Amino acid sequence: MIRTAALLIALAGAATGRQAIGIYHGWGAFREANPARCFALAEPVRRGGGAFASIATWPARGIRSQLAIRLSRPERDGVAPTLSIDERRFTLVARGQGAWAPDRRTDTAIIMAMRSARSMSVSGVGITGRPFADTYALPGAASAIDAAALACLAH
Secondary structure, three states, X not given: OHHHHHHHHHHXXXXXXXXXXXXXXXXXXXXXXXXXXXXXXXXXXXXXXXXEEEEEEEHHHOEEEEEEXXXXXXXXXXXXOEEEEOOEEEEOEEXXXXXXXXXXXXXXXXXXXXXXXXXXXXXXXXXXXOEEEEEEEOOOHHHHHHHHHHHHHHO
C-alpha cells in the first residue's frame, strides 16, 4: 500500500503544478493548477510499460469523468482494445499506447461499471502481434474519482 501510494504520487507529481488530493487504496486523486484539471490515477496490478488508467475532469472544457488509459504496449493498428469490467465489455479507441472511450456516453457507462466492480482489464494486441492485458484493482477508484471531481468544483 505504501509503495503504491509513493508510486502514484511520483507518477502524478512528475510535472510541476500537480497536487496530491488523496490516496484511496490503489488509486490516487490529483489536481493540476494550470490549466485546471483533476484526475484519479492508478497503475495496473502488474506494473510495467508505463501503463496507467486515469479518469479526468477538465472544468474549462466542460469535461467530467473522462477515461484515458496508457497501455503497457503500443496497440497494433486496426485492432481496438477491449475494456472488461465484470460482465461488461467496452470497445475503446486507441492510438499508439493511448486508449479512450469513443464518446461521453461510453465514458459514463464505464465509470458506472467501475463503481461496483472489483477489477477491470484492458486487453489488446501489441504491434508485435502478441496479445496483452493490463488489469486494475478497483477498490478506491470511486472515492478517487469523486475526490478529483470535487477538487475541480471547489476551485
